[in-house]
Amino acid sequence: MIAEAQHATDDIAQIRASVRALCAKFPGEYWRGLDRERAYPKEFVAALTQAGFLAALIPEEYGGSGLTMAAAAAIMEEIHASGCNGAACHAQMYTMGTLLRHGSAAQKARWLPQIASGELRLQAFGVTEPTSGSDTLNLRTTAVREGDQYIVNGQKIWTSRAEHSDLLLLLARTTAREAAKKRTEGLSVFLVDMRLAQGAGISINPIRTMMNHATTELFFDDLRVPEENLIGMEGEGFRYILSGMNAERILIAAECIGDAKWFIAKASGYAKERQVFGRPIGQNQGVQFPIARAYTQMRAAELMVREAATRYQAGEDCGTEANIAKLLAADASWAAADMCVQTHGGFGFAEEFDIERKFRETRLYQTAPISTNLILSYLAEHVLGLPRSY
Numbered sequence: 001m002i003a004e005a006q007h008a009t010d011d012i013a014q015i016r017a018s019v020r021a022l023c024a025k026f027p028g029e030y031w032r033g034l035d036r037e038r039a040y041p042k043e044f045v046a047a048l049t050q051a052g053f054l055a056a057l058i059p060e061e062y063g064g065s066g067l068t069m070a071a072a073a074a075i076m077e078e079i080h081a082s083g084c085n086g087a088a089c090h091a092q093m094y095t096m097g098t099l100l101r102h103g104s105a106a107q108k109a110r111w112l113p114q115i116a117s118g119e120l121r122l123q124a125f126g127v128t129e130p131t132s133g134s135d136t137l138n139l140r141t142t143a144v145r146e147g148d149q150y151i152v153n154g155q156k157i158w159t160s161r162a163e164h165s166d167l168l169l170l171l172a173r174t175t176a177r178e179a180a181k182k183r184t185e186g187l188s189v190f191l192v193d194m195r196l197a198q199g200a201g202i203s204i205n206p207i208r209t210m211m212n213h214a215t216t217e218l219f220f221d222d223l224r225v226p227e228e229n230l231i232g233m234e235g236e237g238f239r240y241i242l243s244g245m246n247a248e249r250i251l252i253a254a255e256c257i258g259d260a261k262w263f264i265a266k267a268s269g270y271a272k273e274r275q276v277f278g279r280p281i282g283q284n285q286g287v288q289f290p291i292a293r294a295y296t297q298m299r300a301a302e303l304m305v306r307e308a309a310t311r312y313q314a315g316e317d318c319g320t321e322a323n324i325a326k327l328l329a330a331d332a333s334w335a336a337a338d339m340c341v342q343t344h345g346g347f348g349f350a351e352e353f354d355i356e357r358k359f360r361e362t363r364l365y366q367t368a369p370i371s372t373n374l375i376l377s378y379l380a381e382h383v384l385g386l387p388r389s390y
């Protein structure tokens with residue numbers, strides 16, 4: 001058992017080193033150039049795909065690497081600790097989980113090997129809508145059955161990477177809300193082939209945001225989706241999507257840990273070098289303490305990410321741990337970002353230091369993929385037994 005655990009630790013150390021080596025080819029100036037143009041990091045995503053990192057969670061029988069959640073989290077963490085941004089492609093790692101867990105044997109055989117090889121990009125995940133927001137069960141996009149097809153009408157917002165994905169995992173309403181037996185029933189998941197859908201029922205409108213994120217809004221106008229693209233049972237989609245969200249939260253929490261490590265390393269390095277009043281600024285406790293505090297926050301959050309990944313891997317219920325990990329890690333990265341700007345004085349605002357870019361990038365995780373308030377409501381209600389607030 002000890003030997004097995006040691007083996008797993010060595011493997012993860014090796015994966016970390018390989019990811020770091022790959023990321024070293026994509027330095028700050030690469031990301032700065034893209035950020036200015038709001039352009040997609042095609043070369044970076046291609047390199048990660050080619051190295052097999054984005055197929056980490058796909059089982060070997062479908063051509064993936066069949067790694068553990070801890071290994072997948074280490075990949076995302078290292079990307080971010082190296083100053084890169086996994087948001088351009090993290091969904092390729094976990095969105096396929098819904099297909100893997102709930103798809104039919106035929107669907108898995110058809111799609112997963114191509115997703116594992118990178119031939120097909122499953123980067124887009126369409127849940128959020130402009131009118132319902134965090135209230136997913138109120139979504140309005142409909143998929144109405146007509147013969148052997150579903151006709152989709154409605155709108156999604158914040159569907160990231162839709163322009164850089166061949167497939168879209170779509171959550172839509174197949175039973176009217178009033179007709180569904182339970183609030184959580186009546187939604188279904190579809191795998192939409194974007195290559196066929198564009199110009200034939202889907203239009204994509206990019207949204208420019210405070211950071212370079214390739215996010216969009218989607219409009220569905222009588223889009224025809226073949227019935228064989230329905231994942232699992234009709235009406236059960238919300239449950240399927242929820243089961244995938246734990247993986248998403250753990251992996252994004254790992255990205256936040258990576259960001260926090262980057263900010264802490266950057267701030268410590270600068271505080272040792274920058275001389276003001278004839279001594280390094282890091283000699284002042286007023287500068288040291290915020291760095292040390294950010295470090296403690298990061299370490300505590302890191303433990304929770306590990307706990308969530310271990311429970312996920314063991315097939316245990318990890319909703320609480322995944323949510324706590326996401327909340328603590330997002331708070332740790334945001335606190336470290338603020339500390340890093342402050343430590344750098346005016347240079348914290350200069351583009352060429354990359355701090356302001358990473359600061360904007362890590363701010364997202366207070367809001368997406370789930371807003372901090374919604375995590376706190378979940379814990380209050382489901383863990384602490386407080387009255388339901390919404």
Ligand SMILES: Cc1cc2nc3c(=O)[nH]c(=O)nc-3n(C[C@H](O)[C@H](O)[C@H](O)COP(=O)(O)OP(=O)(O)OC[C@H]3O[C@@H](n4cnc5c(N)ncnc54)[C@H](O)[C@@H]3O)c2cc1C
Pocket residue numbers: 124125126127128132133134135157158159160161209213215364367368369370371372373374377389390
């Ligand atoms: C850059 C970006 C990329 C994204 N990518 C995707 C994607 O690929 N796919 C996808 O489906 N979605 C995506 N999202 C959407 C994201 O998941 C949502 O923005 C997020 O869940 C919050 O929903 P909302 O924006 O509708 O905010 P709202 O639900 O309108 O909430 C607004 C504010 O009110 C608070 N609030 C709302 N209700 C309550 C309540 N009951 N109690 C306490 N506070 C409450 C929220 O916490 C939030 O602070 C993305 C968002 C962004 C910004």
